[in-house]
Every structure is written in structure tokens, then in C-alpha cells.
Amino acid sequence: xxxxxxxxxxxxxxxxxxxxxxxxxxxxxxxxxxxxxxxxxxxxxxxxxxxxxxxxxxxxxxxxxxxxxxxxxxxxxxxxxxxxxxxxxxxxxxxxxxxxxxx
Amino acid sequence: xxxxxxxxxxxxxxxxxxxxxxxxxxxxxxxxxxxxxxxxxxxxxxxxxxxxxxxxxxxxxxxxxxxxxxxxxxxxxxxxxxxxxxxxxxxxxxxxxxxxxxx
DNA sequence: CAGTTACGTAAGTCATCACTTACGGTAAGT
DNA sequence: ACTTACCGTAAGTGATGACTTACGTAACTG
Numbered sequence: 001x002x003x004x005x006x007x008x009x010x011x012x013x014x015x016x017x018x019x020x021x022x023x024x025x026x027x028x029x030x031x032x033x034x035x036x037x038x039x040x041x042x043x044x045x046x047x048x049x050x051x052x053x054x055x056x057x058x059x060x061x062x063x064x065x066x067x068x069x070x071x072x073x074x075x076x077x078x079x080x081x082x083x084x085x086x087x088x089x090x091x092x093x094x095x096x097x098x099x100x101x102x103x
Numbered sequence: 104x105x106x107x108x109x110x111x112x113x114x115x116x117x118x119x120x121x122x123x124x125x126x127x128x129x130x131x132x133x134x135x136x137x138x139x140x141x142x143x144x145x146x147x148x149x150x151x152x153x154x155x156x157x158x159x160x161x162x163x164x165x166x167x168x169x170x171x172x173x174x175x176x177x178x179x180x181x182x183x184x185x186x187x188x189x190x191x192x193x194x195x196x197x198x199x200x201x202x203x204x205x206x
Numbered sequence: 207c208a209g210t211t212a213c214g215t216a217a218g219t220c221a222t223c224a225c226t227t228a229c230g231g232t233a234a235g236t
Numbered sequence: 237a238c239t240t241a242c243c244g245t246a247a248g249t250g251a252t253g254a255c256t257t258a259c260g261t262a263a264c265t266g
Contacts, residue, residue: 005117012115014108015254024192030213043255045214064212064263070192075185082178082185089127089173118224133243146225148244167233167242210265219256226249235240 003055003077010054010074015039016047020056020070027069029062106158106180113157113177118142119150123159123173130172132165 010016018037022028030048034041048068051057056074060067113119121140125131133151137144151171154160159177163170 005120008111008114008120009117011111013254014112017108017111021188024188031211039254040256041212042214042257046254049214061263064210066213075189079182079185082182085124085127086178116224134241142224143226144242145227145244149224152244164233167240169243208266211263212261213263214259214261216259217257219254221252221254223252224250227247229246230244232243233241236238 003074004081006054007056007074007078007081010050010056011078013047015043016051019044019047020051023057023068023070027060027067029065029067031065033068106177107184109157110159110177110181110184113153113159114181116150116153118146119154122147122150123154126160126171126173130163130170132168132170134168136171 011020015037019033022033022036030044031041033048034044037044048057048059051074052059052068054074055071055077057068058071059069114123118140122136125136125139133147134144136151137147140147151160151162154177155162155171157177158174158180160171161174162172
């Protein structure tokens with residue numbers, strides 16, 4: 001829930017979105033991702049750390065490699081945030097409408 | 104739909120989120136928002152411009168004031184993006200599972 | 207037990223962007 | 237017409253953070 005700050009922060013960077021979106025096909029290794037993206041491998045590692053701390057990805061070891069895959073909780077938190085916000089916006093709008101015109 | 108880049112970019116800033124969230128109760132003026140947030144009024148104006156170009160808010164004139172309120176399209180685009188991403192992630196996961204172990 | 211592969215982290219640089227002050231413009235009030 | 241209130245924009249500055257190179261570590265291979 002108050003994950004959302006980290007989630008939106010993480011998804012706020014274009015490179016990080018690119019990295020995150022390359023994971024929707026399944027688990028991938030760091031160097032493998034780095035080949036598809038115009039930044040160095042360490043940069044990818046750093047981005048993955050941010051994505052991980054936001055609950056958007058999980059990692060597991062596979063020999064010398066490290067596989068990253070999409071995690072549910074980050075997106076779930078974001079969705080909950082959107083739902084909540086939208087609901088509050090609706091009730092706020094309704095209340096304003098019932099008050100009549102404007103303030 | 105490819106609004107989403109701008110939407111996530113806009114929501115990626117904490118101050119902008121704070122401003123955006125103060126709008127869920129109904130339309131508010133710029134100076135009114137600026138009082139609740141620890142930045143100057145011009146800064147709020149600039150943030151509102153970003154939020155507007157992302158389809159997250161709309162504005163209308165009210166005398167010398169300018170009222171900003173939540174817009175639906177930005178959040179709708181974001182939700183569509185999430186849905187799409189999640190669906191692709193699921194099918195990708197399923198395909199990987201049906202392939203057996205790993206690559 | 208070297209050598210190789212794959213990765214994370216540290217340190218430093220550079221660019222982006224958030225913020226401020228200053229200014230101009232429009233609408234309402236006197 | 238003058239003043240006041242409210243706002244957007246321009247220009248310049250400062251700080252955050254994205255990126256690179258260099259280094260150290262863990263696991264597989266011969």
C-alpha cells in the first residue's frame with residue numbers, strides 16, 4: 001500500500017520501465033537484459049535493485065547468473081492506489097455536486 | 104494509450120503526487136494548492152502543466168482564478184497499461200511453465 | 207586450483223529537472 | 237483608470253539521480 005511511493009518512483013524512469021517491460025515474458029538474467037537496453041550492465045543492476053525494493057520484481061540465483069522476474073505485489077499496490085484514489089475522487093465530486101455550484 | 108509514459112513520468116515526482124492527491128476532493132485553485140505544499144506557487148503551476156499534459160488533470164477559468172480538477176483519461180490509460188502488462192506477464196509465465204523447466 | 211563467467215557495489219561525473227525570483231498579462235473591484 | 241488578486245512563463249541556479257569505469261566476490265569449467 002504505502003509501497004506506492006516506491007512503485008511510482010521506480011516506474012518513473014524510462015530506462016527502468018524498459019527493463020521492467022522486458023520481464024513480462026518470463027525470468028531473465030541481468031546481462032541478457034543489458035544487451036537489449038542502451039546502458040551498461042551495472043546500470044541495469046542498479047535499476048533492478050530499485051525495482052526490487054519497490055516490489056516490482058523478484059530475483060533468484062541460477063548458478064553464476066541471477067534471474068529476475070515480475071512480482072505481483074508492486075503492481076497490486078499500484079492498482080489498489082488507483083482504485084482508492086478514483087473512489088475518493090468520485091465521492092468528492094459527488095459531494096461537490098450535492099453542495100450545489102461551487103465554493 | 105501511449106499516454107502512459109507521460110503519466111508515469113508525471114506521477115514519478117513526490118511533489119506532483121502531493122499536488123495531484125489534493126485534487127481528489129474536488130476542483131481547487133492554484134494558490135490554494137500552493138498553501139498546502141512546501142513549494143512556491145509558480146512551482147505548483149509548472150507541476151500542474153505536467154499533470155495536465157499527462158491527461159491527469161483538467162483546468163477551467165473562474166474569474167482571475169484557475170481551477171484544476173482530476174481527469175479520468177490519465178488514470179484510465181495507466182490502468183489499461185497495468186492490465187495489459189499483467190496479462191502479458193501471465194501468458195509469459197504460463198508459456199514458460201508449459202515449456203517445462205527453464206531455458 | 208587457475209581461469210572464466212556473471213553479477214553486485216563503490217566512487218565519481220554529468221545531465222536532467224525541480225525550484226526560485228522576476229516579469230507580464232488578465233480579470234475583478236474601487 | 238488605478239489598484240489588487242491570481243496566474244503563467246522566462247531565466248537562472250542547485251540538487252537529485254542516472255550513468256560510467258574500476259573493483260571485489262561467488263559459482264561453474266578445465
